[in-house]
Amino acid sequence: MTMTHRIIPVALCQQQYGADIDANRARNLAAIADAAARGAKLVVLSELHDSLYFCQTENVDTHDLARDLSHKGDACRPYAEAAARHGVVIVCSFFERRAAGLSHNTAIVYDTDGSEAGRYRKMHIPDDPAYYEKFYFTPGDLGFRPIETSLGRLGVLVCWDQWFPEAARIMALGGAEILIYPTAIGWESTDTADEQQRQREAWISVQRGHAVANGLPVVTVNRVGYEPDPSGATGGIQFWGSSFAAGPQGEFLYRASDDAPGIEIVNIDMTRSEQVRRWWPFLRDRRIDAYGPLLHRFND
Amino acid sequence: MTMTHRIIPVALCQQQYGADIDANRARNLAAIADAAARGAKLVVLSELHDSLYFCQTENVDTHDLARDLSHKGDACRPYAEAAARHGVVIVCSFFERRAAGLSHNTAIVYDTDGSEAGRYRKMHIPDDPAYYEKFYFTPGDLGFRPIETSLGRLGVLVCWDQWFPEAARIMALGGAEILIYPTAIGWESTDTADEQQRQREAWISVQRGHAVANGLPVVTVNRVGYEPDPSGATGGIQFWGSSFAAGPQGEFLYRASDDAPGIEIVNIDMTRSEQVRRWWPFLRDRRIDAYGPLLHRFND
Numbered sequence: 304m305t306m307t308h309r310i311i312p313v314a315l316c317q318q319q320y321g322a323d324i325d326a327n328r329a330r331n332l333a334a335i336a337d338a339a340a341r342g343a344k345l346v347v348l349s350e351l352h353d354s355l356y357f358c359q360t361e362n363v364d365t366h367d368l369a370r371d372l373s374h375k376g377d378a379c380r381p382y383a384e385a386a387a388r389h390g391v392v393i394v395c396s397f398f399e400r401r402a403a404g405l406s407h408n409t410a411i412v413y414d415t416d417g418s419e420a421g422r423y424r425k426m427h428i429p430d431d432p433a434y435y436e437k438f439y440f441t442p443g444d445l446g447f448r449p450i451e452t453s454l455g456r457l458g459v460l461v462c463w464d465q466w467f468p469e470a471a472r473i474m475a476l477g478g479a480e481i482l483i484y485p486t487a488i489g490w491e492s493t494d495t496a497d498e499q500q501r502q503r504e505a506w507i508s509v510q511r512g513h514a515v516a517n518g519l520p521v522v523t524v525n526r527v528g529y530e531p532d533p534s535g536a537t538g539g540i541q542f543w544g545s546s547f548a549a550g551p552q553g554e555f556l557y558r559a560s561d562d563a564p565g566i567e568i569v570n571i572d573m574t575r576s577e578q579v580r581r582w583w584p585f586l587r588d589r590r591i592d593a594y595g596p597l598l599h600r601f602n603d
Numbered sequence: 604m605t606m607t608h609r610i611i612p613v614a615l616c617q618q619q620y621g622a623d624i625d626a627n628r629a630r631n632l633a634a635i636a637d638a639a640a641r642g643a644k645l646v647v648l649s650e651l652h653d654s655l656y657f658c659q660t661e662n663v664d665t666h667d668l669a670r671d672l673s674h675k676g677d678a679c680r681p682y683a684e685a686a687a688r689h690g691v692v693i694v695c696s697f698f699e700r701r702a703a704g705l706s707h708n709t710a711i712v713y714d715t716d717g718s719e720a721g722r723y724r725k726m727h728i729p730d731d732p733a734y735y736e737k738f739y740f741t742p743g744d745l746g747f748r749p750i751e752t753s754l755g756r757l758g759v760l761v762c763w764d765q766w767f768p769e770a771a772r773i774m775a776l777g778g779a780e781i782l783i784y785p786t787a788i789g790w791e792s793t794d795t796a797d798e799q800q801r802q803r804e805a806w807i808s809v810q811r812g813h814a815v816a817n818g819l820p821v822v823t824v825n826r827v828g829y830e831p832d833p834s835g836a837t838g839g840i841q842f843w844g845s846s847f848a849a850g851p852q853g854e855f856l857y858r859a860s861d862d863a864p865g866i867e868i869v870n871i872d873m874t875r876s877e878q879v880r881r882w883w884p885f886l887r888d889r890r891i892d893a894y895g896p897l898l899h900r901f902n903d
Contacts, residue, residue: 336894427888446893466814466885473896478903501852505815513810515805552801552809553808569842585766586901588727593746596773597897601886603778 309573311454311481314338314346316566317546317559319528324368327353328410332385334566339389343568345454347394349526349546350462350487351408353378354398356526356542360534361438367580369400372409372422378413379419387417392452394459397487398439399424408440410485412450412458421450425461426470433491433537436463447473455480455573462486465506465523469597471513475586480573482510482513484523486546492538503543503561511553518551520571527564551579609873611754611781613697614638614772615648616866617846617859619828620655624668627653632685634866639689643868645754647694649785649826649846650762651708653678654698656826656842660834661738669700672709672722679719681713687717692752694759696785698739699724708740710759710785712750721750725761726770733791733837736763747773755873758819762786765823766807771813775886780873782813784823786846792838801841805860811853818851818880820871827864851879 316334317397320327331352338346351357357365370378377395392414399409408425424443428436447470449456458479463485464470474482488506490499514521520567527544550570557569581584596602616634620627631652638646651657659667670678672753672876678697686693692714699709708725724743728736747770749756758779764770765784774782788806790799827844846859848869880886896902 350762384692426890426893428886431882431884442890447896463888466816466883467889468772468812469889469894469897473769473894473902476896476899476902478901485791504854505852508808508811510812511808512768512810512816515809516812535643552805554801554804582731583766588729588763588765589769589900590726590742591898591900593726594769594773594898596747596776597769598891598894599776600889600891601778602776603771 307574310570311573312342312344312568313522313548313571314343314566314568315344315522315524315548315557315559317349317524317527317544318349318352318564320352320526322355324353324413325409327450328381330399332381335385335389335393338566338568339391341568343391345392345394347483347522347524348396348485349524350396350485351398352396352526353412356487356540358436358439359380359433359530359532359537359540361435364387365439366406368396369406372397372399372411383417383419386413386415390415392420392454394457394483396461405441406439407443408436409463412452412457412459413512414452420452423448423450423459423461425464427463427467429463433540447477447576449474449477449479458482460484462488465595468513468516471517475517475519479519480517480576481571482517482521484510484521486523486525489540489542491540505543505561507545507547511549512552514549515553516585518576518583518585520551520573520576521549522571523547527560527562537564611871611873612642612644612868613822613848613871614643614866614868615822615824615846615848615857615859616646616648616859616893617824617827617844618652618864620826621651622655624653626880628681632681635685635691635693638866638868639691641868643691645692645694647783647822647824648696648785649824650696650722650785651698652696652826655830656840658736658739659733659741659832659840661735661838665739669698669706672697672699672711683713683717683719686713686715690715692720692754694757694783694785696761706739706743707743708736708761712752712757712759714752720752723748723750723759723761725764727763727767729763733832733840735858747777747835748776749774749779758782760784762788765810768813768816775817775819779819780876781871782817782819782821784810784821786823786825787842788825789840789842791840803805803845807845807847811849814849814851815853816885818876818883818885820851820873821849821874822871823847827862849874
């Protein structure tokens with residue numbers, strides 16, 4: 304097969320964040336500038352990158368952090384401007400205020416001219432001790448639609464979505480050329496070391512599985528470092544970093560540290576999927592006549 | 604959580620097969636007897652275990668291998684009798700003749716009294732050079748339904764199904780307590796060593812992903828060894844063995860050799876899923892209101 308290879312240098316920005324929002328934003332803008340200077344064309348930040356992971360407790364006052372995400376909003380303008388200034392596509396993640404008492408966990412993609420290429424509102428919302436997201440985020444209402452950019456069609460999903468093969472598959476069926484997961488996940492302090500490693504490996508395995516099942520590269524960016532639980536109810540979260548990129552056979556292209564920040568640029572061959580899907584044409588053989596039970600809660 | 608642990612000793616029978624069907628059957632029956640003597644309660648054989656992997660060429664005469672699978676058929680009776688004799692549940696895989704010119708790739712599960720607990724007709728049928736299954740097998744018409752046995756509800760799927768998250772999910776939604784994949788997969792002789800390892804790892808990754816996404820253990824049994832291509836069109840297939848068992852977080856419980864036969868008994872804790880799904884209740888959060896696109900071929 305003769306084919307022109309289309310390579311995208313993707314920056315995975317694995318950062319630690321603190322309570323100072325201005326400082327977090329400055330750190331992200333510096334990371335974008337650094338990544339662009341090193342040749343990145345696509346920059347991926349982790350989930351809710353302007354703040355601490357505030358879902359460790361349920362506090363009505365925390366809704367003050369939610370922001371109007373119209374183009375001129377203070378939360379997104381610096382990122383839109385950075386995209387234009389550096390000529391890069393940026394995948395951002397915000398706490399979106401839509402109305403009083405109605406907020407979302409929203410990813411926005413800015414294109415190289417600073418325009419909003421599209422947004423995705425997190426569809427699957429977790430809720431377990433120290434991750435009280437159902438309190439803060441209304442489940443997304445935009446469906447699973449790839450975002451068209453000057454670099455290609457991006458299948459942007461967010462964190463908890465990563466456990467759901469349905470989300471990855473619908474993105475692939477919508478023509479996504481890459482799956483991208485901004486994430487905030489870590490260990491609870493009372494888990495054993497064995498259990499911690501099982502959790503981290505499970506998180507990696509399921510996403511490599513999405514790459515394989517869909518013949519698509521996957522880029523996942525997690526935050527790193529310890530954040531205390533403001534309520535003191537738990538021992539806080541040690542975010543496990545471990546950001547990674549995998550090719551369309553699930554093969555690792557890059558794996559970040561589990562305990563240190565870093566900005567890595569990974570060359571992703573967007574044409575590799577063409578070859579892999581010719582070998583393994585799973586989309587050819589799906590039994591759409593028999594998948595009706597997927598639309599049920601449970602088939603008992 | 605207090606809970607009685609329910610452990611099933613599962614035998615993974617990774618074998619090499621030859622042209623002599625009687626010899627293959629004798630090998631399988633000896634494996635079942637050996638496994639039962641060593642304490643196995645559930646015995647899993649690999650795909651199409653009574654013959655060579657005959658799909659390397661398209662030959663109308665090969666349909667002579669297809670068998671009527673009514674209970675008194677010669678193909679299944681020895682396995683039904685072995686199940687009763689040893690008091691084990693056996694997962695078998697046959698070339699099922701249903702009518703002239705209408706055959707299936709069919710798994711049958713025999714319960715400890717020798718009765719047929721249920722059957723599954725392979726739903727996703729591959730077709731690529733040296734795996735010409737679309738020529739031999741009509742896609743299954745029984746859907747993805749777990750098979751109720753005295754040991755629990757088995758989500759039996761076959762080989763190519765392993766690449767499709769939809770199949771695993773529908774089994775889980777039907778109440779399957781374990782996913783079981785009899786398989787026949789290997790390397791084509793012209794692939795590079797790197798490509799061979801990517802393929803094998805992809806095959807493992809996607810199935811560990813099913814374990815994680817569904818909170819279920821997975822047992823996969825592959826054949827092993829070299830089988831030539833009767834047509835000489837390709838260099839034949841080196842079946843890669845690598846049978847494995849994983850727990851409901853995708854953690855390895857056992858990994859077989861990639862080049863030697865063997866019968867391994869793995870204790871699988873069927874109660875572990877209860878704990879894992881309490882931690883990670885993915886089934887709670889599925890967006891069934893937004894999964895309609897899964898029933899489409901492609902959403903362009």
